[in-house]
Amino acid sequence: MYIDCPKCHQTTLSPYDYEELSIRCKNCNTAISKVGEQVKFHEFLGEEKPLIPLQVGQIGHLNGRQYKVLAWSVYRGIHEDSEWSWTEWLLIDQQQNFQWLSFSMEEGFLLFDHLETYSMNFRSVGEYIPTPDGDLPIIDDITAELKNFDGCLPWVTHHFHTYDYYSAVKNNHFYSLEIFHDEASLFKGGQISPQIIEDAFKLPKLHNYLPWNQKVGYFINQFFK
Ligand SMILES: [Zn+2]
Numbered sequence: 001m002y003i004d005c006p007k008c009h010q011t012t013l014s015p016y017d018y019e020e021l022s023i024r025c026k027n028c029n030t031a032i033s034k035v036g037e038q039v040k041f042h043e044f045l046g047e048e049k050p051l052i053p054l055q056v057g058q059i060g061h062l063n064g065r066q067y068k069v070l071a072w073s074v075y076r077g078i079h080e081d082s083e084w085s086w087t088e089w090l091l092i093d094q095q096q097n098f099q100w101l102s103f104s105m106e107e108g109f110l111l112f113d114h115l116e117t118y119s120m121n122f123r124s125v126g127e128y129i130p131t132p133d134g135d136l137p138i139i140d141d142i143t144a145e146l147k148n149f150d151g152c153l154p155w156v157t158h159h160f161h162t163y164d165y166y167s168a169v170k171n172n173h174f175y176s177l178e179i180f181h182d183e184a185s186l187f188k189g190g191q192i193s194p195q196i197i198e199d200a201f202k203l204p205k206l207h208n209y210l211p212w213n214q215k216v217g218y219f220i221n222q223f224f225k
Pocket residue numbers: 005006007008009010025026027028029030
C-alpha cells in the first residue's frame with residue numbers, strides 16, 4: 001500500500017495495509033501516522049539513534065527463522081531519578097509473525113513475543129503481573145517516552161507518547177506489561193547474546209559501536225557470562 005506524505009506529497013510504500021500505522025516518508029523523512037483514510041504528520045524533536053547499527057530492511061536468520069527488520073524505536077525510560085534509553089527493533093518472519101528485539105546496556109539483547117492484549121478498566125496494575133508462569137511480582141515499574149523511530153510500525157505513534165512498563169522475571173522468562181491509554185499488552189522475552197545477533201544479521205563487532213564507558217560494561221557482561 002502507498003502512503004501519500006502530507007508534507008512533501010511523495011508516496012512511500014508501506015509493507016502492510018493495516019487500518020492504523022506509522023511510517024517515515026522515504027523522501028523527506030517526515031513521521032506520518034495513518035488511521036483509515038486520515039493521514040497526519042508528526043514532528044519528532046529528537047534525533048536519537050539506536051546504539052547498534054541494525055537498520056530497517058536488514059534480513060537475518062535467528063532460531064531457524066528468517067526475519068526482516070521493519071522498524072526501530074528509541075525509548076527513554078525514567079524511574080525515580082535515573083534515565084536511560086533502549087531500542088526496540090520490530091522483526092517480521094516469513095509467516096508474518098512479529099517479534100521484538102530490544103537492546104539496552106543494562107539488559108543487553110532480549111527477544112520478545114507478544115502474548116496478549118487486553119483492556120484495562122482502571123490503570124492501577126497492583127503488585128503482580130498475570131503470566132503463563134503464574135502471577136509474578138513486579139520488579140520494575142517505569143515510564144518511557146518514544147524519542148524517535150524509523151521504518152513502519154503497525155500502530156499510530158508520535159513524539160510525546162508515553163508508556164508504562166511493568167516487568168517480572170521467572171526462569172529466565174522476561175515478562176513486560178506495556179500500558180498505553182487503557183490497553184495492556186503482555187510480552188514474553190528471552191535473553192540473547194550479542195554474538196548471536198552479530199551472526200544473525202551479519203553485523204560488525206557490536207562493541208565497536210558502543211561509547212567507551214558502555215564498552216567496559218559490554219566486556220564485563222561477556223566476562224561474567
Ligand atoms: Zn515526505
